[in-house]
Amino acid sequence: MAKRTNNPACRKKKSPSGLDPALQRRVVIEHVRPQVDCGRFPIKRVVGERVVVRADVFADGHDVVAAVLLYRKSGDDSWREAPMTALGNDEWTASFTVEDLGRYEYTVEGWVDRFASWRVELSKKAAAGQVVASELLEGAALVDGVGHPRAGEIGGLLRDVDGHRFMPDYEPEKKELASRDVVSRRMEEHIGKGKGVASRFGTHLWIDITLLGEHHIKHNLREVYEICHYFLGIDPVTEWVPVRPAQHYTMGGVRTNHTGESPTLKGLFSAGEAACWDMHGFNRLGGNSVAETVVAGMIVGEYIADFCDNSANDLKISTGLIQESLRQEQAKIDRLLSGAGTEDAAALMTQMQEVMTAKVGIFRTGKAVGEAMTELEQLLVRSRNIGLRYKARGANPELVTAYRVQKMLKLALCVACGAYARTESRGAHFREDFPRRDDAQWLKRTLAIWKSETDTLPSLGYEPLDVMKMELPPGWRGYGAKDYIEHPDTPRRSAELEALKKQSNGGDRVRLQAMMMPYESLLPERFRGRNEQIDEPITENL
Numbered sequence: 001m002a003k004r005t006n007n008p009a010c011r012k013k014k015s016p017s018g019l020d021p022a023l024q025r026r027v028v029i030e031h032v033r034p035q036v037d038c039g040r041f042p043i044k045r046v047v048g049e050r051v052v053v054r055a056d057v058f059a060d061g062h063d064v065v066a067a068v069l070l071y072r073k074s075g076d077d078s079w080r081e082a083p084m085t086a087l088g089n090d091e092w093t094a095s096f097t098v099e100d101l102g103r104y105e106y107t108v109e110g111w112v113d114r115f116a117s118w119r120v121e122l123s124k125k126a127a128a129g130q131v132v133a134s135e136l137l138e139g140a141a142l143v144d145g146v147g148h149p150r151a152g153e154i155g156g157l158l159r160d161v162d163g164h165r166f167m168p169d170y171e172p173e174k175k176e177l178a179s180r181d182v183v184s185r186r187m188e189e190h191i192g193k194g195k196g197v198a199s200r201f202g203t204h205l206w207i208d209i210t211l212l213g214e215h216h217i218k219h220n221l222r223e224v225y226e227i228c229h230y231f232l233g234i235d236p237v238t239e240w241v242p243v244r245p246a247q248h249y250t251m252g253g254v255r256t257n258h259t260g261e262s263p264t265l266k267g268l269f270s271a272g273e274a275a276c277w278d279m280h281g282f283n284r285l286g287g288n289s290v291a292e293t294v295v296a297g298m299i300v301g302e303y304i305a306d307f308c309d310n311s312a313n314d315l316k317i318s319t320g321l322i323q324e325s326l327r328q329e330q331a332k333i334d335r336l337l338s339g340a341g342t343e344d345a346a347a348l349m350t351q352m353q354e355v356m357t358a359k360v361g362i363f364r365t366g367k368a369v370g371e372a373m374t375e376l377e378q379l380l381v382r383s384r385n386i387g388l389r390y391k392a393r394g395a396n397p398e399l400v401t402a403y404r405v406q407k408m409l410k411l412a413l414c415v416a417c418g419a420y421a422r423t424e425s426r427g428a429h430f431r432e433d434f435p436r437r438d439d440a441q442w443l444k445r446t447l448a449i450w451k452s453e454t455d456t457l458p459s460l461g462y463e464p465l466d467v468m469k470m471e472l473p474p475g476w477r478g479y480g481a482k483d484y485i486e487h488p489d490t491p492r493r494s495a496e497l498e499a500l501k502k503q504s505n506g507g508d509r510v511r512l513q514a515m516m517m518p519y520e521s522l523l524p525e526r527f528r529g530r531n532e533q534i535d536e537p538i539t540e541n542l
């Protein structure tokens with residue numbers, strides 16, 4: 001037995017799924033069926049039978065809408081969801097199966113899908129050959145905003161030691177919704193003013209999501225709920241959660257060419273966060289790393305398979321070389337286990353973490369980063385004298401830490417030395433003593449190399465980026481002051497792109513893309529050709 005609970009005459013005020021009310025208000029839901037007398041009397045189904053629900057769902061203007069069917073057994077706390085499919089003419093459908101005897105409820109929710117609306121608008125403009133730079137920035141802001149719901153509506157609030165919501169003081173317009181590098185900097189700035197909370201978690205601020213309500217937190221933010229519950233012993237439904245900015249992505253990695261192979265070590269391939277593969281650049285402010293990882297996995301994987309298929313790539317090195325390399329690694333482990341060293345691996349790792357957090361963190365100055373370089377270098381030297389207390393081979397966490405800490409210190413030194421030399425601010429690298437982005441001097445990639453086992457600092461080199469090959473030359477990020485030094489090639493490339501768009505005269509977007517970025521030949525053969533878009537299926541005559 002199923003009972004309909006939502007139609008225009010008797011719509012619920014509160015959204016069961018916790019969707020953005022502003023986006024829902026603009027959507028009309030009509031003619032929900034099956035129903036008997038506005039849901040006053042139940043419709044009837046037998047156990048195992050499907051209830052096929054239809055409704056007319058539409059919005060004003062050209063915005064794209066989305067809809068979901070929510071259903072539950074009467075008395076259940078939570079709703080189950082079935083996404084609705086558009087049948088055309090504003091008609092939508094979804095279904096569920098009656099699993100038990102008894103009364104069921106169902107309801108339909110609709111909202112404006114901001115991301116789909118943006119995509120449709122972007123596709124139209126791109127197809128017409130119009131400049132889409134501002135649309136791309138808008139899209140980046142949309143993606144960046146995922147997980148940061150609109151402040152004051154259904155988002156969390158950042159609070160300080162006094163319980164004061166401080167983000168509006170710094171960013172009156174965007175508040176907690178400012179991009180994550182800006183929010184992180186403001187948090188550190190606020191902690192620096194003595195407004196952090198000292199607790200068993202260290203110095204931190206609070207995020208208050210209690211206003212979202214139990215249903216939203218447990219249903220839509222289940223992972224947040226579980227992390228708070230299991231790792232912190234906190235219930236975010238009723239308590240504030242301690243937060244502080246942390247590193248969550250390594251910008252850079254093993255330099256590779258377009259096939260994912262290292263240009264200096266044949267047969268070494270890298271993809272994903274570990275690689276420096278050039279697809280998006282490495283600013284990481286648009287939340288694009290998972291997308292890049294998946295695409296790189298597909299393309300680089302194909303090249304690895306090709307590499308292995310080619311007999312010219314058969315490994316022809318002396319087995320003596322391999323033996324020697326193994327012997328060296330074994331000797332390192334033996335030295336650690338022999339107990340001759342006096343340094344504690346875990347203590348070195350903790351000191352490295354403290355130096356990196358305090359001196360190579362969100363805000364950087366030449367003075368602090370220079371000090372960090374000296375301290376890290378000393379830690380690296382000390383790490384060559386580690387001794388273990390627990391000497392078992394195999395699953396020995398102390399041995400693992402000891403083996404890894406030297407490598408971690410080398411990586412930390414690459415970051416610190418690169419940051420020290422880079423006298424500008426770019427993305428997450430913010431130098432208080434050089435706050436401007438300087439494309440004229442610094443639109444180049446830092447390459448850090450350890451030339452010998454005994455070096456205590458990496459050697460730095462640089463690889464310039466070619467603005468004339470970019471589809472979107474570096475420009476203003478869409479917010480904040482337009483205070484950066486432009487690359488001399490940027491105006492020339494922008495003019496070139498404009499001319500290409502005019503030449504294409506609103507023609508096919510793929511052909512225009514090929515004119516702007518003629519690199520299709522770099523893809524494995526089977527990945528060439530048109531890519532399909534949801535609103536633009538591939539047809540024979542395209």
Ligand SMILES: Cc1cc2nc3c(=O)[nH]c(=O)nc-3n(C[C@H](O)[C@H](O)[C@H](O)COP(=O)(O)OP(=O)(O)OC[C@H]3O[C@@H](n4cnc5c(N)ncnc54)[C@H](O)[C@@H]3O)c2cc1C
Binds near residue numbers: 289
């Ligand atoms: C808190 C947080 C939030 C994030 N949010 C977003 C987001 O919103 N959007 C987004 O696009 N990205 C986000 N990212 C980044 C994104 O999750 C990562 O960049 C991406 O998952 C990296 O994928 P990967 O396969 O390259 O590397 P990983 O997922 O790190 O995979 C590497 C694997 O290698 C294994 N491994 C390591 N060493 C060895 C070894 N010696 N032998 C064998 N295996 C080994 C590891 O165990 C791991 O399974 C976030 C990351 C974090 C930490």
